[in-house]
Amino acid sequence: MLQPLRILFRPKWMVSRSSASYVSRMRHLNKIKEEDEACRAALQSGNIFLYHKLAPLLRWTDSGIYQLPALQTKDVEEILEKLGGDKEMVKESILINCTEQNEAQFSFDVGAIDQAAVEEQCRGTFVDLRKAFFLLRGSEAPLVARGQALLRWHQTNGFCSSTGQPTQRNQSGSQRVCHSSGITYYPKMSPVVIVLVSDGKRCLLGRQSTFPRGMYSALAGFCDIGETMEEALRREIAEEVGLEVESIQYSGSQHWPFPQSSFMVACHATVNPDKTHVSVDKEELEDAQWFSLEEVQEALTIKVPPRNNKGEPTVFWVPPSYAIANRLIQEWANQQHLKS
Template structure:
């Protein structure tokens, strides 16, 4: 029995070390691509590209599920040629990850215009017909994909959105230039480096022990409710403190909460430049009342 347990433990340790080793090598490889433009250009030759149009990812429907198509560099160059676009447009792509076999993954938005690109944005219907798919809003697409693909698209959209909104230097007003991987932008005139930003977000679940407090916005689809969430004020974010969540709960539904439980941080939901911290609050029984919402 002891021999069997020892063998099982060694096997478990082997797979743990292997998973850790795979994670480390992937992380180092991605770091190399972000820091070395030549290495990133070389990775594009054998990499895979995911397409977007105005921040909406391309999906293809197969029976009862949606697939996330990927294209090689050769296929992408042929597509751009058919649509009358210069292959220089590929320089607008951003690195979003890699496989365990070190196949680099990139995202490219053909609906956005870049300050350094001479090509106009492509029309959505024309692209959907050529690609035999649909560009679907990311928040809707997330519910039709697995966790891995949803996380990948969230990363891609956040980076593409950031690059679209930071094409000029805030100090000199000159156009900034991104590196090949898209992990930063540099102002040629003053050499200031801009990196993708994150903003802290609080998500709270208020409960009285048997029921949860949910709310909705007027823009939500009919019947959709969610937990309370909002951005943190500047200088007031303190990780893992109940005061942060209370400040976001009280103004929205005008209640006071006690007994906080920290559930965790971060999520795959877009945009990933938002750091999301989750809290669970206990709403005491003597504060219970019915809230009516007219939205």
């Protein structure tokens, strides 16, 4: 029997921000999103995060952490001119968000310019986004994910699917329009359910053959058209591991930039402890196993897994803290700990 959804945590934003500053920030952001002139002005004083072929620029700081460097528009113009590009290209920057101080934040892909030359100018390195999730602090990871997702969407939606004509973006990059058909396109996300199944004592984690060696995660799957989230969740668990879910609890949600922007809806689910036999659909998963609290607690402590001489991880580990799978696993471990 499915139980009603229940919020398991209180997001930080519910308690930490004053509503007045939040409201003014959201209205400011909406204005620069909608009005081309306001967006052009915001770009002059805004922060730009650079990408090279969708890999974000990271900088190693003196304090021993990686950081997402925010460049000023004039700095990016100078770099473009110096490296043989056109400084006007900076106008192609895409609005991502704005800071608490109402400074607009943009993403810009310098993929047409030599990667090493930009890295030298910026004193940074372009890093694969999945790797960046392990290196960045919590507040920077969603920003860098959103910036990449928007760049990717523009790079792959240059033509109208009805007329085949080129589409034109507005200044902020919040939409693209086909002037021939009048169709407006907005960046989109595919809904995905992600679920941590428990039998009361153990939790079920699986891995696809494409995952890095040793990494197991909560089970996930795309929602089909017409399905509710609960239906998608029950179907995915039945398909992938042959188990029937008895109860569901909502945990939270997350934008995930892969493969083409997913909207992850995360839940906990239970199965009957007498019906835990797992039959893995080998088309979908390489393996799925029940893990004890001790095993999970050990995996949660591993930030960078030890590797063999071929550079492959040698232990069981779980996705980085930014991934919502990690939060589900952490929540489950906390609940088990409270029970014992």
